[in-house]
Amino acid sequence: MSTSGIVHDDTFCFSGRYALGFFETASKSSKWYLGIWFNTVPKFTSAWVANRNNPIKNTTAMEVTISQDGNLVILNHSTKSIIWSTQANITRNSTTAMLLSSGNLILKDSSNLSEVLWQSFDHPTNTFFPGVKLGWDNLTGLNRQIVSWKNLMDPDTGAYCEILDPSGVDQFLFTPLNSSIPYWSTGVWNGKYFASLPEMTASNPVFTTTFVNNDQEKYMTFNLVNETMVTRNVIDVSGQTKQFIWLEGSRDWTMIYCQPKLQCDVYAICGPFTICNDNALPRCTCMEGFTITSPEEWELEDRTGGCSRNTPLDCISNKSTTHTTDKFYSVPCVDLRRNAPKVEAAASASECAQVCLSDCSCTAYSFSDNRCSIWHNELLNIRALQCSGSTSSTGENLYLRVSAEDFHRMKNNRKGIVIGVATGTGVSALGLFALVLLVKIWRNRSKSSTNILGGVQGCTRIIAFRYTDLQHATTKFRDKLGAGSFGSIFKGVLNDSVAIPVKRLDGAYQGEKQFRAEVSSIGAVQHINLVKLVGFCCEGSNRLLVYEYMSNSSLDVHLFRNNPMILRWTTRYQIALGVARGLAYLHDRCRDCIIHCDIKPENILLDDSFIPKVADFGMAKLLGREFSRVLTTMRGTAGYLAPEWISGVAVTPKVDVYSYGMMLLEIISGKRNSSASCSSGGELDVYFPVHAAHKLLEGDVGSLVDQRLCGDVNLDEAELACKAACWCIQDHELDRPTMGQVVQILEGLVEIRIPPVPSVLEAMAESSHSM
Structure with a gap:
C-alpha cells in the first residue's frame, strides 16, 4: 500500500533512504502526521507513523522537540499540550534524537551516545523494516507487532496484525486485532525456515531471515542480501502481508510476494452480511436485502462496516407481535466452515427455520446432514464457491432471514414480475x-x-x-x-x-x-x-x-484437465495464431480500440473444427482512437496481469499482449505457468515463464514443449512461439510487440531476435524463494 502523501515544508532530517517529517495522506485532508517515509523513491510511501491515532489539524502551531523530561514530543505551541510522546522512562533531560540510515528513529543520552533510550524499531506500525525485531523482549515485556492501517488513506490502527504466537509455538500468526485466532500462520520455525514458507531456502535469496529464542528475547528479523535494493514489507489493509521492490524502470513498487494468497482467507475481510468471492471482481458484495454501510470507507478498502439491512426485521420493528412475517432467502453454494453456529435440535429444515424465527437475534440457518445450524447477529466470513449447479461437495445453502418486504422484492428480481x-x-x-x-x-x-x-x-x-x-x-x-x-x-x-x-x-x-x-x-x-x-x-x-455456442468448450479444458484427447502441435499453433489475429482485430480494426483485459485459456472457446474464438468481453474496455491509453480499475486474472495493472497507471492494448504471452507459454507447455516446472538435482522448482526465458537463451526449446506430445513437434514453430511469448511478457509495454506484429512473427513474415529475461518476473521468482 502506497499513500499519495503530501510532505510538509518541515522535513526534519534525511538519512539516505529515509526521511522524517510531517506529511498528510491526501490533499486538503487537514490530517497531518509525523512519520518516516522512503526518501529515495519519487512516489511518496510512508514507512512509520508516530501519531497514527492522533492526527494533527494545524501544523503551524506544532513543533517536534525534546521535552523537559527528555522525551521526543509533538508539542502544541498555543495550548502547550503534548500531542504525542515517546513516553520513555528517562531519568535525564540531555537527550538527542537521530534518524539512522536503517530508518530507525532513536533517542540517546547526549553524554553517552552508545545507549539507546528509545527507538521506533520497538514500535513499528504497518511496515516491517530490515533489522526490526518482531516479537518479544522478555526483560521489558515489550511485544513488537505490526498492525495494518485503517484504510488506504488513514494510518489509524487497522483491523489486522502480525504477531508472534502467544501460545509459545515458534511461528507468527496473522490475526484480527486483539484476537489470537489466526487466519494464516507462517508455520513452525524448523531452524532454517518456517514450515509454510519452504521457498525461504532458495539459493539466491533477496532476504536472510533469523529467528532468535533465548531467555532474554524471542523474535524474527530479516536483512537484505543486496543493500542497494529498495524494498517494503507491510501488512496491508487487506489483511495480507505483502513484499514490494522498487523498480526504477517502471518507477513504481512491484509486489513480489503475498500471503495469504487468497483474499477471502482473511478473517471478515468483507465485513458483516457480505459474500466474498475469490473468483470474481469485486471480491466483496452485499447479500441480497443489504446495502453497503459506508460507501466512502468501502472505496478506501475499509470494509469492516460491511453491509446493513435495507428493511428491519419484523420482530425488531414490531416487538409486541406474536407472529413474525420475516422470511428466509436462500443463498446457495457457500462455504460456512469458518463460522461458529449454534447447533439446535431439529428433525427437519422446516423445524430448523422455526427455531430461528423464534429468536429475534437469529439471522440465518442451514440444515444439512440432519444438523440444524443457527447464526445469531452479524454474519461473517460467508464465502462463495465455484459450483456447477446449486450445490457442490463442500458448498451449502444458507437461509438468510429478511423482512417480508425485501423477500418479495428479491423474489421478483429473480423470477420476474408476473x-x-x-x-x-x-x-x-x-x-x-x-x-x-x-x-x-x-x-x-x-x-x-x-x-x-x-x-x-x-x-x-x-x-x-x-x-x-x-x-x-x-x-x-x-x-x-x-x-x-x-x-x-x-x-x-x-x-x-x-x-x-x-x-x-x-x-x-x-x-x-x-x-x-x-x-x-x-x-x-x-x-x-x-x-x-x-x-x-x-x-x-x-x-x-x-x-453463439462453441461445441469444444474452452482451451483450458484441453490443456490442463484430464482430457484423453491431447491437442496436437499443429492444432495448438493454429490456436495461438488465431487468437493473435482476433486480438489484433480488436486492437486495430474496430471503430473503438477494444482492450479485452482478461485473456486466458478459459476465455478462448473452440468450435467443432478447433478454430479459436476469443470470448468473455465482460471486462473489456473501449478506447477511443483519439486516445493512446485509458485509466481504469484493475481487472483481469492473477498470473496474466501485466505489471502496469499493479502500478495503477493508465493502460494500453499492451496489457492484452502481456496476457497473451503468458497464455502462449501455457499452450506450448500444456500446463499452468503457476505449476512447478521440472527440476533436477533436488533443486526447488522455478516459475515457468522465467524458466522458459532462460531455456530459450540456452537454445533448449525442446524441453519446454508439452511432453505428452512425445516429440511430435515442429521445433522451428516452437522456437518462434517461445520468442514471441517472451517478448510479449517484457516488463515495459514499449518493449512488447503489438498483436499485429505477433501475427507476423507467428506467420514467419518477420525476423525476431531472442528476447531478454523479464526482470520483474525474475525478481518475483527469486523473491518467492527468499522468504
Whole structure:
C-alpha cells in the first residue's frame, strides 16, 4: 500500500533512504502526521507513523522537540499540550534524537551516545523494516507487532496484525486485532525456515531471515542480501502481508510476494452480511436485502462496516407481535466452515427455520446432514464457491432471514414480475414465440425488427431479449456452465434445438445507456476468431449477454484437465495464431480500440473444427482512437496481469499482449505457468515463464514443449512461439510487440531476435524463494 502523501515544508532530517517529517495522506485532508517515509523513491510511501491515532489539524502551531523530561514530543505551541510522546522512562533531560540510515528513529543520552533510550524499531506500525525485531523482549515485556492501517488513506490502527504466537509455538500468526485466532500462520520455525514458507531456502535469496529464542528475547528479523535494493514489507489493509521492490524502470513498487494468497482467507475481510468471492471482481458484495454501510470507507478498502439491512426485521420493528412475517432467502453454494453456529435440535429444515424465527437475534440457518445450524447477529466470513449447479461437495445453502418486504422484492428480481395469471401465461408463450422468431431473423440477417439494436460498421444486428424469455430458455438459470468475468454463464436452449450460452452479469451497476452503447460496440465486432454476440438483455438491474455456442468448450479444458484427447502441435499453433489475429482485430480494426483485459485459456472457446474464438468481453474496455491509453480499475486474472495493472497507471492494448504471452507459454507447455516446472538435482522448482526465458537463451526449446506430445513437434514453430511469448511478457509495454506484429512473427513474415529475461518476473521468482 502506497499513500499519495503530501510532505510538509518541515522535513526534519534525511538519512539516505529515509526521511522524517510531517506529511498528510491526501490533499486538503487537514490530517497531518509525523512519520518516516522512503526518501529515495519519487512516489511518496510512508514507512512509520508516530501519531497514527492522533492526527494533527494545524501544523503551524506544532513543533517536534525534546521535552523537559527528555522525551521526543509533538508539542502544541498555543495550548502547550503534548500531542504525542515517546513516553520513555528517562531519568535525564540531555537527550538527542537521530534518524539512522536503517530508518530507525532513536533517542540517546547526549553524554553517552552508545545507549539507546528509545527507538521506533520497538514500535513499528504497518511496515516491517530490515533489522526490526518482531516479537518479544522478555526483560521489558515489550511485544513488537505490526498492525495494518485503517484504510488506504488513514494510518489509524487497522483491523489486522502480525504477531508472534502467544501460545509459545515458534511461528507468527496473522490475526484480527486483539484476537489470537489466526487466519494464516507462517508455520513452525524448523531452524532454517518456517514450515509454510519452504521457498525461504532458495539459493539466491533477496532476504536472510533469523529467528532468535533465548531467555532474554524471542523474535524474527530479516536483512537484505543486496543493500542497494529498495524494498517494503507491510501488512496491508487487506489483511495480507505483502513484499514490494522498487523498480526504477517502471518507477513504481512491484509486489513480489503475498500471503495469504487468497483474499477471502482473511478473517471478515468483507465485513458483516457480505459474500466474498475469490473468483470474481469485486471480491466483496452485499447479500441480497443489504446495502453497503459506508460507501466512502468501502472505496478506501475499509470494509469492516460491511453491509446493513435495507428493511428491519419484523420482530425488531414490531416487538409486541406474536407472529413474525420475516422470511428466509436462500443463498446457495457457500462455504460456512469458518463460522461458529449454534447447533439446535431439529428433525427437519422446516423445524430448523422455526427455531430461528423464534429468536429475534437469529439471522440465518442451514440444515444439512440432519444438523440444524443457527447464526445469531452479524454474519461473517460467508464465502462463495465455484459450483456447477446449486450445490457442490463442500458448498451449502444458507437461509438468510429478511423482512417480508425485501423477500418479495428479491423474489421478483429473480423470477420476474408476473402480472396476472391468465395474461401472464399468454404473454410468456407469445414472448417465447417472438424469441424463436427473432433468432431466425438474426440467422437470416434480416434488417427489419423493432427488437434489434442497429449495429455499427455495417455489422450484424443484435437481438434485444426479454428477461423472462431468457429465464425460460435457461430453465431459470439452472444449468451453470461456469463463471466468467463479473458473472456466471448458463446453458440455454431456443426452440428446443438451438443451444446458447447466456452470461448473467453479477453486481452490474452500469447504467442502461452505457451498457447499450458498449453492447453496440462489442456486437459490431465480426471476426472468425471472436465469439459472436447474439443478443443482450437490459431490464431493470438485469444485464445479460447471449453468445453463439462453441461445441469444444474452452482451451483450458484441453490443456490442463484430464482430457484423453491431447491437442496436437499443429492444432495448438493454429490456436495461438488465431487468437493473435482476433486480438489484433480488436486492437486495430474496430471503430473503438477494444482492450479485452482478461485473456486466458478459459476465455478462448473452440468450435467443432478447433478454430479459436476469443470470448468473455465482460471486462473489456473501449478506447477511443483519439486516445493512446485509458485509466481504469484493475481487472483481469492473477498470473496474466501485466505489471502496469499493479502500478495503477493508465493502460494500453499492451496489457492484452502481456496476457497473451503468458497464455502462449501455457499452450506450448500444456500446463499452468503457476505449476512447478521440472527440476533436477533436488533443486526447488522455478516459475515457468522465467524458466522458459532462460531455456530459450540456452537454445533448449525442446524441453519446454508439452511432453505428452512425445516429440511430435515442429521445433522451428516452437522456437518462434517461445520468442514471441517472451517478448510479449517484457516488463515495459514499449518493449512488447503489438498483436499485429505477433501475427507476423507467428506467420514467419518477420525476423525476431531472442528476447531478454523479464526482470520483474525474475525478481518475483527469486523473491518467492527468499522468504
